[in-house]
Amino acid sequence: MTFHDYLDIFRNRRIGAMLALGFASGLPLALTSGTLQAWMTVEGLDIKTIGFFSLVGQAYIFKFLWAPLMDRYTPPRLGRRRGWLLLTQLGLAAAIAGMAFCPPREALWALAALAALVAFLSASQDIVFDAYSTDVLQPAERGVGAAVKVLGYRLAMLVSGGLALWLADRVLGWPQMYLLMAALMAACVLSLLWAPEPDAPARAPRSLEEAVLGPLRDFFSRPGAWWLLLLIVLYKLGDAFAGALSTTFLIRGVGFSAGEVGIVNKTLGLAATIVGALFGGTLMVRLGLYRSLLLFGVLQAVSNLGYWMLAVTPQHLWTMGAAIGVENLCGGMGTAAFVALLMALCNRSFSATQYALLSALASIGRVYVGPSSGYLVEAWGWAPFYLGTVAIAIPGVLLLRAMRGTIHRYEAEARAGN
Structure with missing residues (x-):
């Protein structure tokens, strides 16, 4: 591989898509875990209730149970992988925005339901993003693609973790911060229009x-x-x-x-x-x-x-x-x-x-x-x-x-x- 070929790996749309979609994949995680715990703690909820909310993360462990549905069926827009990413990202934007209107002390059960929905949609997005990465990246690009996925994911966790806590505490307040995160999630949908399809799409089951x-x-x-x-x-x-x-x-x-x-x-x-x-x-x-x-x-x-x-x-x-x-x-x-x-x-x-x-x-x-x-x-x-x-x-x-x-x-x- 020549130096020019090596640079081309970083310039192509497939690698760029890994960064944008990696960011979208990492953004929801903290909003149902550490950031949500901080909001409930500030609101004065007891430790047992806060601990109970950690159960919403179980969706990430059992996501393989509904992964076959996302292999089998193709949404009507954008193909088998990008179509599911579109549906999950739009659902995430709506559900995260809904959390903004559910203060922990006034609407705890509604907040719990929305947090569980966000975790489910986030795990579903991860399923399709991992599949899309596997399908679209060339073998020589997989190491760099994996690294760029990690970069996007970690940057998103920083935004929805540390930055979100600072914004909620010092600038916006908790509901407005969650609305901002929902807007960021919605903006990620634009990257799907730019992300390429695999060169030779595989046959669906x-x-x-x-x-x-x-x-x-x-x-x-x-x-x-x-x-x-x-x-x-x-x-x-x-x-x-x-x-x-x-x-x-x-x-x-x-x-x-x-x-x-x-x-x-x-x-x-x-x-x-x-x-x-x-x-x-x-x-x-x-x-x-x-x-x-x-x-x-x-x-x-x-x-x-x-x-x-x-x-x-x-x-x-x-x-x-x-x-x-x-x-x-x-x-x-x-x-x-x-x-x-x-x-x-x-x-x-x-x-x-x-x-x-x-x-x-x-x-x-x-x-x-x-x-x-x-x-x-x-x-x-x-x-x-x-x-x-x-x-x-x-x-x-x-x-x-x-x-x-x-x-x-x-x-x-x-x-x-x-």
Whole structure:
């Protein structure tokens, strides 16, 4: 690949669409989680009620249940992928605007219903966006495309998280802030008119039965299918363990203030993740999928030693910044390669369902390591625990090494257009 070809990857509409649609995908998440919790806290609701609202996020875990419908049916406008994106984004804009008219103390149940609707539509948008990314990106663009998706998603979370809290508290008030977020969501619809269709659209399933069972038959007919599923669970498991209790560790284990941790995590951590994803995506153009997965997997495992260093050295703000920066940088690189792997494993006829299933499987570690992390810290202490997270990452790297031929085969098939 020449330098001119490399630059063309960043100039094309497919990569630009990843940024715009990544922003639309990330915008609703905080509005039903952290930002909504802050609004309810300011309004004086009790902690049990606030905790109950966290259940609306279950839609993101179970989104694979309705993904086959989005593979099977095509809306009347803009095609199979962009048509569903249009419907979900318009629905999100309306539902977020509706939340503005439901103050927590006066209309709690209406707010709960709208928050659940936003989470459902947001999870549905994620299903179609992941499928669209898999369908539209060329194999050589997947690393960069994954990185740009992360960039758009993280920027949106910053807007609907930190910026939204500041606007609600200092400038607009809560209802007006939610109306502004709804307007931003509606503006994202314009990007769909510019986003390109895949060069060769895949055939949609002919029946709902094929849409449900076809993705499973297709995946498990492949050599090494069960090992691929295990790799998806293990690849970022060490990262998941390291991040599960990181805030508690920095405050209670090391002794930093909540303000110090918030500033470093929300600014330096976010910036490092974005830089890592973009840098990892650009490296993938030269390294290819397998070598990128291997290199970034080793780096994200070793980067957990930064937390171990914090546990065994005197407290210092610069040390915390270095540890969080390196860990997020390497984690962002690993995420870019991992998302590219998920794209490579999907059959474009069933990409919505297969990607939803694979990403749900990948989230097992992130969602369920929290309780076991607490027990391990209590039994071992912080320093041995973070050494243990490095050890937990090793099986995923070793399995990847053993599956070298399989990953190379999928990469070759993707480049051949299969």
